Amino acid sequence: MAVKLYIEAIHDALAEEMARDARVFVLGEDVGVRGGVFRVTQGLLERFGEARVIDTPLTESAIVGVAIGASAAGLIPVAEIQFADFILPAVNQIISEAAKMRYRSNNDWNCPMVIRAPYGGGVHGALYHSQSVEALFTHVPGLKVVTPATPADAAGLLRAAIRDPDPVLYFEHKKLYRSVRGEVAESDDPVPIGRAKVQREGDDITVITYGLGVHLALEAAGRLADDGISAHVLDLRTLRPLDEEAILEAARRTGKVLIVHEDNKVCGVGAEVSAMIAEHALFDLDAPIRRLAGPEVPAMGFAPTLEKAYMLSVDGVAEAMRALARF
Amino acid sequence: MAVKLYIEAIHDALAEEMARDARVFVLGEDVGVRGGVFRVTQGLLERFGEARVIDTPLTESAIVGVAIGASAAGLIPVAEIQFADFILPAVNQIISEAAKMRYRSNNDWNCPMVIRAPYGGGVHGALYHSQSVEALFTHVPGLKVVTPATPADAAGLLRAAIRDPDPVLYFEHKKLYRSVRGEVAESDDPVPIGRAKVQREGDDITVITYGLGVHLALEAAGRLADDGISAHVLDLRTLRPLDEEAILEAARRTGKVLIVHEDNKVCGVGAEVSAMIAEHALFDLDAPIRRLAGPEVPAMGFAPTLEKAYMLSVDGVAEAMRALARF
Amino acid sequence: MADVPRHRALGLTDAQVLEMYRYMALARAVDERMWLLNRAGKVPFVISCQGQEAAQAGAGFALDRGRDWLCPYYRDLCLVLIWGHTARTELLAAFAKAEDPNSGGRQMPGHYGDRRLRILSGSSPVGTQIPHAVGIALAMKMRGEDAVCYVSFGEGTSNQGDFHEALNFAGVHKLPVIFFCENNKYAISVPERRQLACANVADRAQGYGFEGVIVDGMDALEVYRVVREAVDKARRGGGPTLIEAKTYRLSPHSSDDDDRSYRSREEVEEARRGDGIERMRQYLVSVGLLDEEAEERMRQTIRAEVDEATEYAERAPYAAPETLMHHVYAEEV
Amino acid sequence: MADVPRHRALGLTDAQVLEMYRYMALARAVDERMWLLNRAGKVPFVISCQGQEAAQAGAGFALDRGRDWLCPYYRDLCLVLIWGHTARTELLAAFAKAEDPNSGGRQMPGHYGDRRLRILSGSSPVGTQIPHAVGIALAMKMRGEDAVCYVSFGEGTSNQGDFHEALNFAGVHKLPVIFFCENNKYAISVPERRQLACANVADRAQGYGFEGVIVDGMDALEVYRVVREAVDKARRGGGPTLIEAKTYRLSPHSSDDDDRSYRSREEVEEARRGDGIERMRQYLVSVGLLDEEAEERMRQTIRAEVDEATEYAERAPYAAPETLMHHVYAEEV
């Protein structure tokens, strides 16, 4: 077991997959000489050469579109979108093309590719370098969406994404890059896509979350424990397909559910989690299903006051958890 | 009161708004000489001239982007996207730009514009001329999304959309164009955005739906009435902002809720409606919240067998309603 | 030299040029059959290649069916026939039957795809295939294969952002890809001059650092020549070429269109007089490769082929409703 | 003629050309101050105009501040100063304060916008402003106003689909818009040659049916001349022009960048010797409009202005947290 930063776990897993399989290559803006603006691909150009670490022109639709073509021709592209906010010009290629290639060709063609993108706020990124975009894709059959919260999952889910025969969106939370450290196994086992993980066991209330929310919930759970409230924390890890079994089990365990995410609330992933519970575990509930999520504004402001007002906090999560426990 | 087809109601309201306000103009592919591929803009070129009915190049991102600029400069563009499926190349302009213009400029600028797009299946449109895309936008603060089900609402919501100071996505269901006829008032009153409508009163179960689903639910409700089951049918009409009050009231009225939409189920609009009820009216429920929606496949196939297997039907809706009533 | 017929000077055998003609005639016959079936209410939708067969035949013969890749667009019926599809496969698609190799009846006709033949599956949103072709070419280059990727699209589509981004990418990375614009003068009802303000789509190549070539798309042999040059250059590592074939769409945009609202019958008739199939026929007659009898024989074979295909396709089963849920992801069935 | 100084020959008065220089120096001073504040940990982010002031000044003076519209990009500090913004407004933005006229501290610095001045609010995703400018120009044409819309962007951005779609639209509709590419040789770490394979961004204009012009972006007067011509043409109904100003980004991409990983110090130093501000200074000295004393006076005024602005902005309040919820839609507060 090595202890790594979240960003190191991503970097290392990517490098190892490239070493393991010559079909894997990286493309994106500034991923080569610069090693990525966050340095996720640092050193890959030197190690794997220009042919496998491609600095593309500033064109997100082409990054994804070219990756689709390359994957059809037998390669495994790992495309980087510099910031998740800038994935929007590529939405047509992702939703019309990558997501539908297998289905539309009746299983003749497929797109084994990964799109990595740093998302989330709390890093002075202002309106356009802080967004959470996952909910635009979790609605789309044909796509898989993962959002690791820990270094181990970051590594394991990246491996799984690269080895998956279908397109996977891999969203990495910017604020976790250098703030979270954790053990990562030496083995190169993937973490299965589609499986949530209980990050803390508890009996009074259930928090279902992902990404940065996992860390906030765990810290809040620690505080609540001091007051004798026992919180169960489920990390979704994969947002599409959702792990229905794990969600229902976690909901039933305590009968009180709080869903937490940084992304806007309305029609966010939390809505589906809640609807799933309301459809399949309604009578196990002892309280209304609560959601604590980003406010209904386009994104967070640059001013620290506005960023803070937008972002979830341990205080805020703890308060929502207490309120639910009291219910 | 005149009786009009759904498509006529849209056409007439558009023409009347153009006559009423010289700032209103239409742009899109084939909207001029051809009068639109569905004929919604038929005759507008002749009536309002080339300057106000613009056949654009085949470029959805520019259609929306140019409309944003024109709206900033004081005009009111009504942009047509030929099929909702083809709105995806314009997603960046819609979500990064139109939706955020007011917020990012701190209320200095805004985008009074409408984007119209025919959506939905059942017309042999196959994978790429049948999609429902509303859930990609209902998550986005800054946008409004409407989906009229009747000629009266089609006219009234289009007027409201055109007069709204913010960007409105106006989705018109292709299958309703010439299959639904109804009374449309002579007055030019708008239908307020954000207000659902009870299309049928009932006491045993509540169906919450929109678009084509409204007609299926009403027909199914008629059948159920023969068996002594009384169904309440709420037509959402606006998908963002959702009419929370009306939704909760409809849910509480019967305590049994079925949400119906043609769009894919997971993370669809129904998820938010369900989550809203599970958050605010949980203890008024007598049954799990059910959703009947498009299956989790990318879109409907061209083969009639596949289209039929995808589409909602009166039979299917009635069956789901009965099952809920029996619960 | 004056005595060598054009096709031989270009390196095409007599048999090849006759085959070329046969494919053009076959494509036209399949296309016409689809319209008949549509008008008879038997197939819900047709999108046509009529007027563009010569361009497609020239391109198809200039490529190597044994190694090259295609990202065709919805009018490329003649091209995919050359590439190995048949009247039967395309009528299966028109009838939306399960056996359709393009999509098993999931997509509209004209949405070609066949992995066995290296035809990448296409969709309806126009222009998305252009970056795909660039990605395929990138893979060819990375693996050191000498195959090229061919991608086609209309002049209206050359205005889409994806066209620009893809050609730029291919130019920067000098990839073996042939961008083939079938300029048929209209994008549904919008004439060329309201789609683009430059004289030629090919003029855009300059903005991507490679050659743009204009060719008479009604002249299959001339198209063959320029595509052949581009293919040879691409195989030698010389990078992409943008070729614009000037053609004309003889039929309405699709079976849902009524083209009388936006163009005159005279214009269409005038264009019909320059039809590339007729030009090829006259050429073959002039060089002594075709006479009336041979022509009639060929037409009969084609008719029989199309009849058989229609009958087969009409009888073939639809995909079963439960297959709706198949193949969203791998190994799900 | 030989005796008429260049600026007069171009129709600029002595006062105007001095003003031009002052704006360039002011922009540089504000920019340098932001870096100092960033390195001191007082402002979280800077994006620079350094090296591009001459191009912006030339363009800014060729436009009419009384009627024309701007869709600038994040390096256009000098341009927006000419347009009416001040050291104070831009330092308010750098400090993300409520009084920032661009966005009230909601957006990063460099995201210009001001309705009062006809500067359309910009965002971060590059290139999205280009179709907006076309839409504004469309409105001008529809209303018969003789204003033009100016839009700027980098050479990397000229590869985005939105660039292509917007220029094509403007070409087809012959709209009064000036497309101004500030080619500073890099898009973050990616050099021009890996962004595009054509010799010049301006070469792309041919694909849109209007003129492309290349200009030395380090020569403010020459930029003035070509933009002026394009503006005059646009006002006369002659349609758009694509102008490429060859410049160089002297600073790293932003305060988050370290440019040593992708370019040599020698290259940057070499470029610094061609700095447009110094060239303008030498010109003014050569025509007798500037001497050391005047220069020193100007620098002092600028310093005082920037000091005052810094102090003011640093003390100004942030937007209150509850304003987070304001202005998602109209009349919501």
Ligand SMILES: Cc1ncc(C[n+]2csc(CCOP(=O)(O)OP(=O)(O)O)c2C)c(N)n1
């Ligand atoms: C992104 C997108 N927008 C709109 C359409 C609808 N549409 C289908 S074909 C077509 C015109 C295409 O014109 P062109 O590229 O010239 O090809 P042609 O049909 O003339 O061969 C349009 C607008 C589409 N398929 N995709």
Ligand SMILES: Cc1ncc(C[n+]2csc(CCOP(=O)(O)OP(=O)(O)O)c2C)c(N)n1
């Ligand atoms: C759509 C999008 N993709 C990526 C980025 C990140 N990014 C910001 S500036 C930049 C480079 C821009 O280069 P260029 O257009 O040459 O302008 P310059 O910064 O050199 O002036 C990149 C990649 C972005 N802002 N928007």
Ligand SMILES: [Mg+2]
């Ligand atoms: Mg065409």
Ligand SMILES: [Mg+2]
């Ligand atoms: Mg640059």
